[in-house]
Amino acid sequence: MKVATKVNSIDNYDFSGLGKVTIPQASAQFKSGFIGIIGRPNVGKSTLMNQLIGQKIAITSPIAQTTRNRLRGILTTPEAQLIFVDTPGIHKPHHELGEVLVQNAKIAIESVDVILLVVDGTVNCGSGDRYIADLLLYSKVPIILGINKSDEQVLNSQQIDNSYLELGNYYQWETVKFSAKTGAGLLQLQDLLVAQLETGPYYYPPDLVTDQPERFIMGELIREQILLLTREEVPHSVAIIIDKVDETPGITRVIATINVERDSQKGILIGKGGSMLKAVGSAAREQIQKLIAGKVYLELFVKVQPKWRQSRMSLAELGYRVES
Incomplete structure (x- = not known):
């Protein structure tokens, strides 16, 4: 990439x-x-x-x-x-x-x-x-x-x-x-x-600014736009999964799923005629293009996963677990 x-x-x-x-x-x-x-x-x-x-x-x-x-x-x-x-x-x-x-x-x-x-x-x-x-x-x-x-x-x-x-x-x-x-x-x-700080070694190459994989940051940039654009019950009930990243010389295609807890939240995220999802996708795409310094095609899907914040199993599946 x-x-x-x-x-x-x-x-x-x-x-x-x-x-x-x-x-x-x-x-x-x-x-x-x-x-x-x-x-x-x-x-x-x-x-x-x-x-x-x-x-x-x-x-x-x-x-x-x-x-x-x-x-x-x-x-x-x-x-x-x-x-x-x-x-x-x-x-x-x-x-x-x-x-x-x-x-x-x-x-x-x-x-x-x-x-x-x-x-x-x-x-x-x-x-x-x-x-x-x-x-x-x-x-x-x-x-x-x-x-x-x-x-x-x-x-x-x-x-x-x-x-x-x-x-x-x-x-x-x-x-x-x-x-x-x-x-x-x-x-x-x-x-x-x-x-x-004490004297010590380089832990990372000098030009590195994060140890997180790009897929993680892509998901976070999508979640950020949801936080900024939705002002109702949605923001804290959202988890993002990057399903696929397909790189070609001219464009990077990203497919992601937005997980929410209720059908009503899915309706808010999609919006009338898909307007909210389009707005989220457009804004997130601009941020991801800055991240990778290249053109991005972003496709978003919304999925209802009831009470995922209350389930340790669902949290683990979505990438949230107690760290060591």
Whole structure:
């Protein structure tokens, strides 16, 4: 598959040493490590990771709980390789899917070298932030508190900042303000993260920006457009399966199935005369074309799979399982 200049997936490489690319030898001063980005839903974690690595690999939306999988984004500089692990927002789960997502976020806390706790700088520190802070109480890795959305003008901004500074001071965490949307403050954040990393090897080739296969990102780009274009009961009841990717020199044909839980949701997704499905397909196709830097033909189908979020078996079939 033709791939955009910076978007590559790990399955495009042969790591046997005989393939297209080899991982370079790191210098004695080179740093590397895994950084867990955690926080409540909708605080801007995915937007932050996209901004840090310089392009979009994680979907974003104004709807909470957008991220469902632990998604790795890779930033390689001359001094360090930072592997960001974007996790589902930590929240009180209401179904089996929610249980899996929160469990995976907690697992990520225990399997990284640095934790970046992201909070929403437009509202006061709340019980959800304090709950996550308590989860981190016995963490043995460095923790940085990141106050996002510094670009937004809000009343009582100093009071809001102070509420998070008090939290950071209580746990003796370094605190930094930034805007994931504009990029303001991210160089300072990046410097803080690198300072916390140990010396280490390249884990991935320097030009790699994610370890997720392109099929996964294609499915996420389709799901993103559903999140953006449907405003009723549909968004959280959707799971995407990429059924087929057929590559030819002139065009890549992608066939995908959108799984929903109820017939009414299927009706909303298809729309009158197929209008909604056409809109989703058109917008998703544009995003996928950017991903692979080539023309795409996208065909979408909608399937009803009742109560899939409540069934561990259905979750596993659709790619949602507790990660190790």
